[in-house]
Amino acid sequence: MKKMINDPDRVVQDMTDGLAAAYPDKVRKIPDTTVIVRNDAPVGGKVGLVSGGGSGHEPAHAGYVGRGMLDAAVAGEVFTSPTPDQVLEAIKAVDAGEGVFLVIKNYTGDVLNFEMAAELAEAEGISVEHVVVNDDVAVEDSTATTGRRGIAGTVFVHKIAGAKAEQGASLADVKAVAERVVANVRSMGMALTPCVMPASGKAGFELEEGEMEVGIGIHGEPGIERKPVARADAIAEELTGKVLSDLDFSGSDVAVMVNGMGATPEMELFLINKKVQSILHDKGIHVYRTFVGDYMTSMEMAGCSVTLLKLDEEMKELLDATSDAPAFRI
């Protein structure tokens, strides 16, 4: 293992401290928690937006705290859901009486902990609603599983629901637009190399030299297939193809996210993007806006994911609205 850390047990504390220290004009850390909140929270007349999950996906989620996006992000231990008491702290810190909206990635742990926190908050008289993001098309949905995983598409939910909340929309309206994003966003990822857990110093899984895994999750959960590392164009084709075959994007306007898993140089993401754009162009799908970068990572995993979001007019406007979140300035 090669990591720049101190005590592995304090990595999430240190990270949230370092983030709060980087942007003191924008955010603060709630003492004795791993919750990052907007400095001006609770913002009067506004629904509070809270997200979070296990750490290791930076800049998700604390990098998305800012005007026009999240009001708070709750950081759990690496790849481990934050506990209900932490989420409750975040909810209480951002509630201005208009209610609080939770954006949850679809992992059993996250759903259980956030739902429990929501119940505790309701018990304290705070209205809480939530949405569960399940954009990853790699692992098929079925009644037999807890459903699809939430990955990079979650960032679009943050952005669009965040912009809606910033406009002063009601809790029900924020929820409605968030659900529309979830219904219209699809992603798929792949990895070239695993990431290393700070606590154990070991790789979360193994990949042979020359081998990649398609459809892998952001915690290294199994994907669809292991095979020889393909050319960038072939990787882009496979990911985009899978996304396109899952939802009818034809004739629509889309937002594209080519997301790096952490260690992949931006150079390679632009190569993937080149091919993604040409595929969409050939299919007559109009790209409204593109995002290329590290948005939902898996520490030092190398690889990428491709996300497409089918936009309606309101989503476009909300996607373009101002955000001063450090990791998503618009």
Added chain:
Amino acid sequence: MKKMINDPDRVVQDMTDGLAAAYPDKVRKIPDTTVIVRNDAPVGGKVGLVSGGGSGHEPAHAGYVGRGMLDAAVAGEVFTSPTPDQVLEAIKAVDAGEGVFLVIKNYTGDVLNFEMAAELAEAEGISVEHVVVNDDVAVEDSTATTGRRGIAGTVFVHKIAGAKAEQGASLADVKAVAERVVANVRSMGMALTPCVMPASGKAGFELEEGEMEVGIGIHGEPGIERKPVARADAIAEELTGKVLSDLDFSGSDVAVMVNGMGATPEMELFLINKKVQSILHDKGIHVYRTFVGDYMTSMEMAGCSVTLLKLDEEMKELLDATSDAPAFRI
């Protein structure tokens, strides 16, 4: 080697295509070149700002093309200076009659090629001035060497000179403020792992398991010392200490950049930042603004650099000015 690329010889072409395709509303690629320019270039009444260098440092430099920052970026082959004809294309594309200013990182190849391009442009009647950035304190300056290397501090030169040019300042005034930034910016970096050249598929250098190199350059050029991987706090101390001992920052306002070398998770950069901030705080140095992220990378090298810029009032104003460059939105 595990990389998502197509033909290794076309990696820079593909990358610049993919970047132009990502931000078509902001930038375009000059056909048959690897030059990315602002869509609205040449901007009337404005000095044109051009930078560039070898590829492999993404988002430098094409990610910094945008309103309030660079007018054009020239991408050479990986770790190889762009050629004078390419730089000349960029100069011609951004000249609106007010002259063109070049920001050059201090590498012999870059200096030679950009100077040669400047002469060719002057021969065509375009006024050209330049600054050479040499912020890396790791390798000592002396008359015997070509001087210190230019690394992440270059991004502050882009930002501040870019904002000045955007205000409509003269070529001489843009040059003056750029030189002031160069005089007041210092950096130092380190690496945990090497990066891999796309052409050869091989690591540029070797580092043993458990070993790091302090003072390393952004192409893997030798640093000061190899030693066991230290704790994040010790790394932050060493880098910051070296920077602080090179220039008197006491009592001043500074901009901080904690820059990732490419593969390092943002989590670790925030750990480094936590310590950097506490060191500066203890020394009574006031942090005006902090930037944490991948700004000047070395492909998939793991590691980081710390940059401090001593600010005067004008620099602060220019640092805070609007920029819509994809990799530096303010």
Added chain:
Amino acid sequence: MELNVDDIVQWMINANDNIQENKDDLTTLDQPIGDGDHGINMARGFQEVVAKVSNEHYDTVGAVLKDVAVTLMSKVGGASGPLFGTAFLQMSMTMKALTTVDRDAFVRGLTAALDGVKQRGKADAGEKTMIDVWQPVVTLCKETSDVRADELVQTAQAAMEKTKDMLATKGRAAYFKEKSIGHIDPGAASSYYIFSALAEVLQEKNE
């Protein structure tokens, strides 16, 4: 059967001992069909539970169990934190005013706990989770007028082992689909340790 505040505290101490002792085994169970943290999660949580309940004075059984629940909820993490937290919270609510619990009160508490877990986890028996241990234990207690320690252990252990042949359809293990068959569910195993800890308390009292 009659359990007082001290018995419940002892139950938690025993449970913690079992879990600390089997921490690595629990984690090993979570590797092939999970993310390999269940032992770490449970060990962290129960250590905190013991630190909490052995330093407080309680008037009612409900009060002990509420502290257990809140501690598990905030310290275990993962999926199991809110699930075990919910179990003990629901149990505590049925025992709010009780200084001792008899067999009927205990059955009511266990049933509430099981229902809470099912609701929280949107799961039922047969999905290869902790429920597959809790459910047979609840049934045993319901159907037996006075549960013996050895019966309790046997039932919990057999139930845990049965999860080996099940196909996971809830939790992380569900992502492994058919590959989940052939492995004992980690949450079922830790539930077994919790009930065998209770059996030790019953045994002591009978001696």
Added chain:
Amino acid sequence: MELNVDDIVQWMINANDNIQENKDDLTTLDQPIGDGDHGINMARGFQEVVAKVSNEHYDTVGAVLKDVAVTLMSKVGGASGPLFGTAFLQMSMTMKALTTVDRDAFVRGLTAALDGVKQRGKADAGEKTMIDVWQPVVTLCKETSDVRADELVQTAQAAMEKTKDMLATKGRAAYFKEKSIGHIDPGAASSYYIFSALAEVLQEKNE
């Protein structure tokens, strides 16, 4: 000595052959004291030079050399691109109107090339660069009324080998300070291949 347009084209063809053949060696030389791309850079550049000059019709030696210069400048990259580009550009300027060059014209051209490299590189002899090959070659040509092929090769080769013991004070190698001693300079080596390619032309003409 008299070189016409075809001889210059042949010089470039020979130079390219030498460089392609020794591409990996040049790169290897650039590894310990540079960034390991010199062979790749030069091979790319000279391939383009040959593609260019063997498909064009030229009236003057100066015209060939100008195309050589512009091609090297735009195709080699790195530090060596503008340096070799400058060398051939300066040489071409002294031969603009010449259909053949005699020994005096060639010496003038070489001298202009060397001066151009020194100016562009802000460097002088003894700094462990290509200059350390060009300078002795210029001196040899100046001091010998009719340079023989073998003399030219020997001088260039000896000069290249001498760079091994030098301390680099210019270019990337300068960052390696004392550690640069003990390695032949890659630009000196490629300059040697260029001059040995010229020697082959002289040899052919003498046969």
